[in-house]
Amino acid sequence: MKLLETYILRRVGQMFLVALLPVLAIIWTTQVLQRINLVTDSGQSIGSFAKLATMILPSIIPVVLPFALVIAITQTLTTMNNDSELTVIDAAGARRSVLIRPILLLAAVISVFSFFVDNVVEPRAKTVVRQMIAETYADLLSSVIEEKTFRKLDEGLYVQISQRMAGRMLKGLFVADERDPAYELIYYAKEGAVDDTGTTLIMHEGEVHRKTPDGNVSVINFDSYSFDLSDMTENRGQATLRASDRDLWFLFNPDPADKDYTIRPQSYRAELHRRLTDWILPVVFALFSLAIAGDARSHREARLHPMVSALAYAFAMRWAAFYAANQIDTDPEYIAVLYAIPIVSSIVSIVFLGLHKRLVMPSFIRDRISSFWRRMQERLLAATGRTGGGTAQ
DSSP states (O other), X not given: OOHHHHHHHHHXXXXXXXXXXXXXXHHHHHHHHTTTHHHHHHOOOHHHHHHHHHHHHHHHHHHHHHHHHHXXXXXXXXXXXXXXXXXXXXXXXXXXXXXXXXXXXXXXXXXXXXXXXXXXXXXXXXXXXXXXXXXXXXXXXXXXXXXXXXXXXXXXXXXXEEEEOSTTEEXXXXXXXXXXXXXXXXXXXXXXXXXXXXXXXEEEEEEEEEEOTTSOXXXXXXXXXXXXOHHXXXXXXXXXXXXXXXXXXXXXXXXXXXXXXXXXXXXXXXXXXXXXXXXXXXXXXXXXXXXXXXXXXXXXXXXXXXXXXXXXXXXXXXXXXXXXXXXXXTOTTHHHHHHHHHHHHHHHHHHHHHTTOOOOXXXXXXXXXXXXXXXXXXXXXXXXXXXXXXXXX
16 A cells, blocks of 8 residues: 555544544443443342443444544545645645545445444344343342332332342232222232242232222231232243344344244344445445545635535435335335445445546535524524634625
């Protein structure tokens, strides 16, 4: 690789990491905070939560990579243009491939990495997460419920125990069951235990209060009472895998006996075609970013920052691909649309690059974005109590 190509590759690569890491950290943090209840509600250790947080990363990386690449390309090329480096490269008679080749090489490497994460790492990580969550709630009372603390087991079902003994024995049981709108049940028991299957709570020496909506209360004393937990435990401890949790080879050849596949085979079809198109997005985004910001421009030219235009195209294309992938569930004709989105975009970008023309946003959209940006700047200046240094004539 030539010295100039190495220089461009290094600058774009550095900017790519600068853009990727903060955005990835922010999105990852928001996803992790949504699952903090796994620790607070299930009594799990911080180590289990850290493992869960790590397993979330593979599902975020393929989404962030293309946008970080757009930011890296447009910001680097704009800086090089402002420093007159693009002008010097053109004046020296260098081919445009000197600029395009290192960027497309980086985009190709990112696409291959995205394919690997999306089809190998992410399905395994999601499987581990589902199994962790299933195992966490597998034993509802004997390990999850803390002593002297109310815990919500299900919608309208709350449990408290005063002491946990050896051999799955529980002391001082209190159970409030409001799942049936026709009446409320409150159980008190001196002691109890969960059977070996985890489907029944057997209470001893207690009473049950039954309250109807009209306020009538009946009390029944019991020596032994069995409380059914099968509705809550029959699916816990066993992770149900969805289409997004499967590897690429399973999507190509699904198991006809798989329960989830027999219920929703169309979701597996949609997931397969999404996997086959998403990984190429870094190359597609790199092509139209080059078409937008890859030529020397005058500093006096009034225009939007190339990053704004490139990100607008990127978000529009990503939304279109996401919409088409979702519609495949009900309409297989959207498969062609899903493949056409990156293909058409790539062809248009290559044509503009070959003709040495800039890919620009339509003027009416560009003007509205520029006007919105100016208003935001003015409001920001007014809010911070600052004034501008003058107006351009």
